[in-house]
Amino acid sequence: MLVSDFNYSLPEELIAQEPLSDRAASRLLHLNRCSQELRDSCFRDFPDLLKSDDLVVFNNTRVFPARLYGRRSGVKAQPVSVGNPASRDFLRGRIEVLLTRQLSREPNEWECLVRPGRKIGVGERLFFGAQDELRAEVMARGSFGKRRIRFTSVPDFFAAVERIGHVPLPPYIDRPDAPADRERYQTIYAREKGSVAAPTAGLHFTAEILTRLRGRTIETAEITLHVGLGTFQPVREDRVEDHKLHCESYFISAQAASAINRALDARRRVVAVGTTTVRTLECSAGKSGRVQEGSSEAEIFIYPGFEFRVVGALLTNFHLPQSTLLMLVCAFAGQQRVLDAYRHAVGECYRFYSYGDCMFVE
Numbered sequence: 001m002l003v004s005d006f007n008y009s010l011p012e013e014l015i016a017q018e019p020l021s022d023r024a025a026s027r028l029l030h031l032n033r034c035s036q037e038l039r040d041s042c043f044r045d046f047p048d049l050l051k052s053d054d055l056v057v058f059n060n061t062r063v064f065p066a067r068l069y070g071r072r073s074g075v076k077a078q079p080v081s082v083g084n085p086a087s088r089d090f091l092r093g094r095i096e097v098l099l100t101r102q103l104s105r106e107p108n109e110w111e112c113l114v115r116p117g118r119k120i121g122v123g124e125r126l127f128f129g130a131q132d133e134l135r136a137e138v139m140a141r142g143s144f145g146k147r148r149i150r151f152t153s154v155p156d157f158f159a160a161v162e163r164i165g166h167v168p169l170p171p172y173i174d175r176p177d178a179p180a181d182r183e184r185y186q187t188i189y190a191r192e193k194g195s196v197a198a199p200t201a202g203l204h205f206t207a208e209i210l211t212r213l214r215g216r217t218i219e220t221a222e223i224t225l226h227v228g229l230g231t232f233q234p235v236r237e238d239r240v241e242d243h244k245l246h247c248e249s250y251f252i253s254a255q256a257a258s259a260i261n262r263a264l265d266a267r268r269r270v271v272a273v274g275t276t277t278v279r280t281l282e283c284s285a286g287k288s289g290r291v292q293e294g295s296s297e298a299e300i301f302i303y304p305g306f307e308f309r310v311v312g313a314l315l316t317n318f319h320l321p322q323s324t325l326l327m328l329v330c331a332f333a334g335q336q337r338v339l340d341a342y343r344h345a346v347g348e349c350y351r352f353y354s355y356g357d358c359m360f361v362e
Contacts, residue, residue: 001239001240001241001303001304001305002238002239002240003235003237003238003239003240003243003322004238004322005335006240006321006322006323006326006327006330006335006339007321007322008321008339008342008343008346009346010321010346010352011346014346014349014350014351014352014356015172015173015351015352015353015356016173016351016352016353016354016355016356016357017173017174017175017355018355019184019185019203019355020355022206023043023188023203023204023205023206024042024043024044024204024205024206024208024209025042025043025044026042026043026204026351026356026357026358027040027041027042027043027350027351027357027358028040028041028042028043028045028046028357028358028359028360029041029341029344029345029350029357029358029359029360030049030359030360030362031333031337031338031341031359031360031361031362032362033333033334033337033361033362036337038340038341038344040348041360043204043209043357043358044209046204046209046315046360047209047212047213047216047218049360049362050213050216050218050271051269052216052217052218053219053266053268053269054218054219054268054269054270054271054313055218055219055220055221055259055260055263055268055269055270055271056213056218056219056220056221056271056273057220057221057222057223057256057260057270057271057272057273057277057281058187058189058202058220058221058222058223058273058277059187059199059202059222059223059224059225059273059274059276059277059280060187060189060190060191060192060222060223060224061190061192061193061194061195061199061224061225061226061227061276062186062190062191062192062193062194062195063167063168063185063186063190063195063196063197063198063227064158064161064162064165064193064194064195064196065161065162065165065166065167065168065182066098066099066100066161066165066168066196067096067097067098067099067165067166067167067168067177068096068097068098068099068128068134068161068164068165068166069094069095069096069097069128069166070094070095070097070126070127070128070129070134071094071095071126071127072095072119072120072124072125072126072127073124073125073126073127095114095115095116095120095126096114096115097112097113097114097115097126097128097136097149098112098113098114098168098196099111099112099161099196100112100113100196100228100229101226101228101229101248101249102194103148107150107151108150108151108153108157109139109148109149109150109151110148110149110150110151111146111147111148111228111229112146112147112148112149113144113145113146113147113229114145114146114147115145117144117145117147120138120147121138121141122138122139122140122141123137123138124137124138125137125138126138126149128164129160129163129164130164133154133160133163133164134151134154134157134160134161134164135151135152136149136150136151136152137149137150137152146229158193167181167182167185168196168197169181169185169354170197170231170353170354172320172353172354173353173354173355184203184355185198185203185354185355186198186203187199187202187203187205188205188206188207188210189202189205189210189222191222191224192224192226192251194224194226194249195226195227195228196227196228196229196231197227197231197354198227198354199225199227199273199274199276199277200274200317200353200354200355201273201274201275201315201316201317201358202273202274203317203354203355204358205273219259219263221255221256221259221260222253222256223250223251223252223253223256223277223280223281224250224251224252224280225248225249225250225276225277225279225280225298226248226249226250227248227276228246228248228249229246230245230246230247230248230324231325233245233246233324234322234323235322235323235324240303240327243301243324244301245299245300245301245324247297247298247299248276248279248297248298249295249296249297249298250280250283250284250295250296250297250298251294251295252280252284252291252292252293252294253293254293256291256293257284257291257292257293258293260281260291260310261290261291264289264290264291264310269312269313269362270310270311270312270313271311271312271313271314271315271362272311272313272314272315273315274315274316274317275314275316275319275325275328275329277311278302278311278314278328278332279298279300279302279328280298281310281311282300282302282306282308282309282310282311283296283298283299283300284296285309285310286309287309289309289310291310301324302327302328302331302332303324303327303328303330303331304327304330304331304334304335305331306331308331308332311332312362313360313361313362314329314332314333314360314361314362315358315359315360315361316329316358316359316361317352317353317354317356317357317358317359318342318345318350318352318353318356318357318358318359319353320353326338329359329361332361333361341359345357345359
């Protein structure tokens with residue numbers, strides 16, 4: 001299976017650069033897999049598209065300001081030119097570090113992406129914040145800008161990151177992060193801190209929409225998957241089967257596992273909000289088809305040919321060409337159906353990617 005088979009053409013102006021002022025005002029493209037019908041709708045209609053006995057599962061992970069700007073050792077401390085990373089100030093010893101996964105708490109080590117990647121070697125010391133309140137050392141080097149770094153002890157590491165860190169907006173949003181992104185690049189039900197990217201299908205929900213779900217007595221459950229490096233990792237192989245996806249940490253409570261398994265036993269539909277929820281549920285269920293409680297690592301790579309054992313419907317945003325997320329949606333709905341739907345969305349000028357519109361596949 002070729003990666004190039006998952007390509008489509010997207011005009012740059014359709015990539016959403018800002019969120020809508022009203023989360024629920026996003027457009028929704030409704031794809032019925034059985035009838036193959038496509039229907040243009042609005043996200044406010046989403047509760048009415050559900051069945052009364054559906055179980056809707058959310059990913060309650062919380063994004064933290066994981067992008068740090070700082071300096072290398074030997075470079076004089078001064079304000080970092082965040083708005084223009086290609087500026088001379090940035091290139092003269094300035095660094096950008098994106099924390100993607102905490103490897104250990106004691107010592108406090110992280111997997112990360114660094115820029116400029118070629119210049120930062122093992123043993124180099126890095127400093128972040130106006131008063132160098134966070135300090136780190138590069139412990140190991142990987143390919144494509146990946147590093148393992150160790151932070152020196154501070155009283156409250158995450159409090160420092162909240163003060164000096166920046167919202168890790170995806171690279172296709174061509175602007176620096178703004179204060180408003182701290183609230184908008186976050187679902188309203190986000191609770192468990194640990195993600196470097198938002199589970200974007202959930203960004204459309206408002207308190208009103210959740211109230212309407214409860215009003216229809218539609219059952220809901222929450223799981224946690226912390227979005228990590230895999231979200232930013234392009235597929236560099238020619239064949240889909242040769243790509244290896246990074247693992248991501250997840251947790252499923254006993255209550256959530258019980259609710260999901262009860263729904264499956266009763267042949268009720270499990271509706272996943274976002275590809276991260278799909279990945280968590282299908283990884284946990286494995287070949288048994290039973291969702292397991294507890295913590296683990298999601299290593300599963302879902303592409304066409306995969307047998308879904310849990311998820312019966314999917315709410316998702318529109319994804320990048322040749323991405324693993326697009327492959328997952330194609331596995332669920334059929335490759336040609338999804339690519340046809342994407343061509344329709346382009347023709348109708350839907351807004352794409354993280355701050356864009358969404359698609360409901362049932």
